[in-house]
Amino acid sequence: MTTLTDVTDSATAKGEQTRELILSTALRLFREQGYGKTTMRAIAAEAGVSVGNAYYYYSSKEHLMQAYYDHLQVLHREAVAEILADEKSFTKRLTGVLRSWLEVSEPYHEFAGTFFKTAAEPKSPLSPFSEQSRPAREASIEIFRQVVEGSDIKLPADLRAELPELLWLLQMGIVLFWVHDDSESLRRTHLLITSTVPLIDRLLRLTRIPGVRGVANDLIGVIRSIKTA
């Protein structure tokens, strides 16, 4: 039996090395030529391995995409750390987080459509609602939980509890918009964020009005019942 470091150095190292080589090659080609125009054969050739070998590590082309998605997640989490530490205002925190996502994802905007295409399919493991992407989804929701919890906003407890998930849904909506946005410098998506966030802030504060409060409570009830049904 070899030592633990030996294992990571030799045993796993060989396979992991190939795995990472294939992934990085794939991501580079995706970035350079888009998802559709990058063939598995091209990835294998560029990485200096056989097609079958690529499939030995990634069971489909989509799985290579999944890996890219996870990568973005990490970049986003790093990008928002500073904002979440410094800022207290709810609108600024939320705007900052959404903007960061835009910045991080910007290089991939061109072929993001193809990604969300497969992501829209329910059975696909790439769907943001799927079981397989639960870790990534929860990590993402966690960011919004921090947005809410570290902010100055005052809210009824039950709404506060559901809010992170709702904000994540908002982000899904913005992503959908973003994918379709072909304006220069993504002007329209930026416009959407800057005009929507303050509105959400005001909407949330409206829950203090008794008549609104009732509707809001029922809304939460509906969301809960549908989640568990």
Added chain:
Amino acid sequence: MTTLTDVTDSATAKGEQTRELILSTALRLFREQGYGKTTMRAIAAEAGVSVGNAYYYYSSKEHLMQAYYDHLQVLHREAVAEILADEKSFTKRLTGVLRSWLEVSEPYHEFAGTFFKTAAEPKSPLSPFSEQSRPAREASIEIFRQVVEGSDIKLPADLRAELPELLWLLQMGIVLFWVHDDSESLRRTHLLITSTVPLIDRLLRLTRIPGVRGVANDLIGVIRSIKTA
């Protein structure tokens, strides 16, 4: 020059006959085995034509899907006619229209995912937001315009004007939910509709409260500015 009836009987008839044969065969196979498992070769074989011939009339497998989508649109329009003529209550009209869509689309639920998969791609002509699907989209929005206009609901004029489009967006959301819904008899989607519609009704009536009215107005402003930006 032949007469008009001659043209439809002979000149166009031959081609149109083949076109419809291919379409109906495709839709049947889609229904029977799902979109993914139905091959163009199978459609051609079953229809008794060559693969190339199918492509002569439908430039891709997705276009056959588009045709199915248009088909649904017509069925839906027919299905809601009665409700829209008889019913005056806003919630009942809206619920009826959404329910009808569910009924009409039910046979296709299994493979609808694959349809919305390609629909999610921005460049795809099948996207509900695309230029090519404008006619289908506007026909769909028209239904919601009738829902609003024939109802007893009292609303500020500008909100009333935007509402059909918003309700169409709501339906897109419900469709997204529906696609992911694998509960028996689509229980969860039905639950979503029955609990969401009355809530929307109450939300809309809340716009009479001054504080809410301001936010609603701004929301409309945002929607308008983003649509034109």
Added chain:
DNA sequence: TCCAAGAGTTGAACGTGTTCAAAAAAGTGA
């Protein structure tokens, strides 16, 4: 009736993602 032009039809061929049986390499215990 015949012929040129267009409409309709064919199926082999291409490029793609993916599979799989077999070969090569690496690891394991004596």
Added chain:
DNA sequence: TCACTTTTTTGAACACGTTCAACTCTTGGA
């Protein structure tokens, strides 16, 4: 060192959506 097992790697083969040059049929005018 030697057999053996397991991990890794290979590339031909498959099924699919799609294309296209060639073919047949239909039509309308001379």
